[in-house]
Amino acid sequence: MNGTQVIIVGAGPTGLTLAVDLARRGVDFRIVERSPRHPAGSRGKGLQPRTQEVFDDLGVAEEILATGRVYPPIRAYAGERVVWEGRMHEPREPEAAVPYPMVLMQPQWRTERILRDRLAALGRHVELGVEVTAFEQDDDGVTVTLGGAERVRCDYLVGADGGRSSVRKGLGVGFEGETSETERMVLGDVRATGLDHEHWHTWADMATRTMRVALCPLPGTDVFQFTAPFTGEEAPELSLESFQRILDEGSGRTDIRLTEVAWTSLYRVNVRMAERFRVGRVFLAGDAAHVHSPAGGQGLNTGVQDAYNLGWKLAAVLGGAPGRLLDTYEEERLPVAADVLGISTRLYGRAKRGEEGAHARDEETQQLLLGYREGSLAVGERGGERAPDATLGGGRLFDVLRGPHFTLLALGAADAGPVEEVNARYGAAVRAHTVAPGGGTGDLVDVDGLLHEHYGKGLVLIRPDGYVGYHGGEAGLRDYLAAVTAG
Missing domain, CATH: 3.50.50.60 (FAD/NAD(P)-binding domain)
Structure with missing residues (x-):
């Protein structure tokens, strides 16, 4: 075998x-x-x-x-007339903590x-x-x-x-x-003429503001994702002709022509x-x-x-x-x-x-706020939280975290002893670093002070999946590592 x-x-x-x-x-x-x-x-x-x-x-x-x-701007129409335009997500620039x-x-x-x-x-x-x-x-x-x-x-x-x-x-x-048998949606990847690829084009029932049909341009392609909800027991046929009919009826237009359906699916709310x-x-x-x-x-x-x-x-x-x-x-x-x-x-x-x-x-x-604060692997004030990125001298914290290892950070006046001990005992499985404030001297330099502001002084053990496991002093670190590693 x-x-x-x-x-x-x-x-x-x-x-x-x-x-x-x-x-x-x-x-x-x-x-x-x-x-x-x-x-x-x-x-x-x-x-x-x-x-x-x-x-x-x-x-x-x-x-x-x-x-x-x-995501492109959403453009809502009444027939050919644009009645609203906006974005699903407000634009945000990268930050040190959120790249x-x-x-x-x-x-x-x-x-x-x-x-x-x-x-x-x-x-x-x-x-x-x-x-x-x-x-x-x-x-x-x-x-x-x-x-x-x-x-x-x-x-x-x-x-x-x-x-x-x-x-x-x-x-x-x-x-x-539960699975809804009455709330369903047809989806497909389609090619179409008569629409630009810079907007997510939608048509809705003006009285209820519920969507009838939408075409969203997919990046790096000439394809739109076609979506149209429907109710009732009988599902539409998943074909070019059926999709064209749904589009004509939902948009009230005849100038947009679907030329190809590359993929189709029938979705039930599940x-x-x-x-x-x-x-x-x-x-x-x-x-x-x-x-x-x-x-x-x-x-x-x-x-x-x-x-x-x-x-x-x-x-x-x-x-x-x-x-x-x-x-x-x-x-x-x-x-x-x-x-x-x-x-x-x-x-x-x-x-x-x-x-x-x-x-x-x-x-x-965005799933950045999700964490494991209530879990048994979360120890200390920041235990279970996502570890934010930060600017370091010559790079980013995510550069240090990248890879299949744990990362131990000794911040502020934390003794370098645990760093030396961990590096000697665990090798590549746990990579330990001293972190100095901006202008200081250490393995890593917290240029903007973000790490010291977020964690204070002490030891921070970051799991391989980017969440803080242990946040505290030297006393509990050995027991924690024994529970999560082969060392």
Whole structure:
């Protein structure tokens, strides 16, 4: 029987993020995808600022930024007449603490391609057309049947295989929530004449201010994402002719012509969350664990955060860290998923009711404020918070954090002794630095004083996923490191 350390089921953004993270950590794994080909649709097109920070760490941010764009202005029409124009997100400039302040538009097919290219550069590839047909676990591992014939033994199995997850169903884990049979939407990637590519073009019912049809230009392409909600039992045909009819009726215009439909989908409003994110040696992540309304662009991004949380913990335990570290995956991610589900549901409700300003998005959707303050890995005043970026002499804090390691910062008058001890004991697994105020002398210099203002004096241990684990004095640091590393 073949063996590997981890099997990832599903090669969407969640599975690919986990695969890239495990690959750079030297974990042996396989990533399998039931579909015989990679998907082509734009689908989840919004990348939140926190996701861009994750992609910075994984080595794909440069291409993501180069090929994406900020969301274009929304232009609302009554027929041919422009009746309103505005933005979903107010423009923000990068700051020392927040280098990626704007939501980025990127068709999902390209996000996945960029992640696959990064995975290939790390020497790993997705296995297409491979379905998990059965699995069983015991105290020592999981036996997975692939394609009905091949049996593979692994230490851990991760289901990142979408809302209809076969892994979740195989576990017998409930998927609580509701699916609306009356509130649905047709989506497609279309080419069209008669519209510019600098605006998100929308037509709404003027009485209720609810959307009828919209075309959003996708960056780096001549394609629009077509969206149109509908009610009733009978779904429209997913064809060029049907989409043209929906556009004509929804816009009241005949001068806009659709010339090609490249991808189509029928979406039902689906709001559900798994009862558990872990059963023994099997984990659920992304849409396999939670599904949201599309409002607020949270689904893809939350899946990426799931994978980013799980990756370093799997690698640590496989490398010898205490197994109870894996308990913190569900402990940390399930409450976040519940909060995000609430945000997207609330935003969808506002849009459905036609509330004024329902298009606007603020910092609650950017995922920069999400954290794990109530979790067992959060120790000290700033424990569990996202670690902000900062300007250092010759670079940024994110440059120091980038990679699969923990980072220890000794600020102010903190004794350099812990830094020397940690570097000697943990090597590349924990990189420790003294941080001097601006004008001072240290491994790192806090040019603007942001780090000292934020943390004060003392020791700050930043986890591999960019959250503060430990914030305090020397006394508790050794015990904390013993709980999260193999040292």
